[in-house]
Amino acid sequence: AAAAAADAGDLRAVVLTGAGRAFSAGGDLEFLYDRVNTGKAMTEESSASNKQTMLDFYYRFLSVKTIPVPVVAAVNGHAVGAGLCLAMAADLRICAQAAKLSVNFTNIGIHPGMAASHHLPKLVGPQQAAKMILTGNPVSGDEAVNIGLCLKAVPQDAVLPEALDLARSIIKSDAMPINQAVQTLRDGMATVADATDRESSSQARNFGEGGDGVAKRLDAIVARAGGKK
Numbered sequence: 001a002a003a004a005a006a007d008a009g010d011l012r013a014v015v016l017t018g019a020g021r022a023f024s025a026g027g028d029l030e031f032l033y034d035r036v037n038t039g040k041a042m043t044e045e046s047s048a049s050n051k052q053t054m055l056d057f058y059y060r061f062l063s064v065k066t067i068p069v070p071v072v073a074a075v076n077g078h079a080v081g082a083g084l085c086l087a088m089a090a091d092l093r094i095c096a097q098a099a100k101l102s103v104n105f106t107n108i109g110i111h112p113g114m115a116a117s118h119h120l121p122k123l124v125g126p127q128q129a130a131k132m133i134l135t136g137n138p139v140s141g142d143e144a145v146n147i148g149l150c151l152k153a154v155p156q157d158a159v160l161p162e163a164l165d166l167a168r169s170i171i172k173s174d175a176m177p178i179n180q181a182v183q184t185l186r187d188g189m190a191t192v193a194d195a196t197d198r199e200s201s202s203q204a205r206n207f208g209e210g211g212d213g214v215a216k217r218l219d220a221i222v223a224r225a226g227g228k229k
Contacts, residue, residue: 012175013167014067016090017074017160023099024083031057032108058114061086070170070182074163075099075141076156085114088123091182093149094163095141096156101149102138122188124148174213177206 018024035053038046061082064071073090078100085103087093095101103120105112112120112133121129124147132139141153154162170178180202189195206214 011069012171012178013069014064014071015074015160015163015167016064016071016086017163018076020077021156022077022083023073023075023079024086025078026081026083026104054113057082062089062115064089065186068179068183069175070167070178072163072167074160075101075150076159078138080104080138082114085116085119088119088149089115091185092151092166093144094159094166095144095150095153096159097141097153098156099141099144099153100138101141101144102136103132104136104138106134107136120149174210174217176210176213177202180205 035050038050038053040046062085064086070092071090073087073093075087075093075095076099077096079087079095080100080102081104084101087095087101103112103116105116116133117129120132123129124132128147131137139147139149141150144150145153151166152162184195184198184202187198189198
């Protein structure tokens with residue numbers, strides 16, 4: 001549905017926030033107890049069942065990465081464990097200054113999950129990621145900005161308005177190049193050759209399908225320059 005809405009031009013950006021004073025306090029404890037009870041059998045079948053259950057759980061939430069438009073997480077309060085993983089799956093994050101953000105998996109006796117071991121080092125670097133993952137200690141909203149986990153920290157009541165303003169500033173540009181760039185950033189280009197191949201292919205589409213929009217924006221630049229190209 002999101003893909004269809006984006007293709008139709010009806011969906012330009014998504015802002016994701018928590019309902020209440022927290023963004024997300026993490027996994028359902030009953031769900032985790034069920035995983036322990038299943039694991040007690042210590043058989044290949046029980047292990048395979050728990051693995052598949054966890055993968056299904058992860059991808060229900062990580063499906064935000066398949067939304068073909070920019071996703072901004074408005075982290076309006078504490079984001080713990082899977083809750084922080086959900087926020088990290090977004091393209092941009094605005095957080096509350098008083099929020100506590102943590103990947104507390106090891107504190108409850110389990111390996112980090114829901115792509116924490118992928119997203120966190122990319123966002124904050126290997127040393128900060130190792131510290132957060134191995135200690136489980138939380139960081140404040142201000143600390144999250146300092147280490148690169150969030151873009152900006154504001155008072156709690158300002159988080160959603162700030163995130164909405166950011167989304168509005170993004171959608172001032174045409175949908176095609178924005179959505180292309182979002183996908184490129186999510187994919188992560190491993191080499192210069194990969195990056196330039198993606199860039200040139202995307203720009204070729206811009207000059208073709210999006211040519212009228214490009215010309216319109218170039219005309220506006222020329223007009224502001226007094227008609228000089």
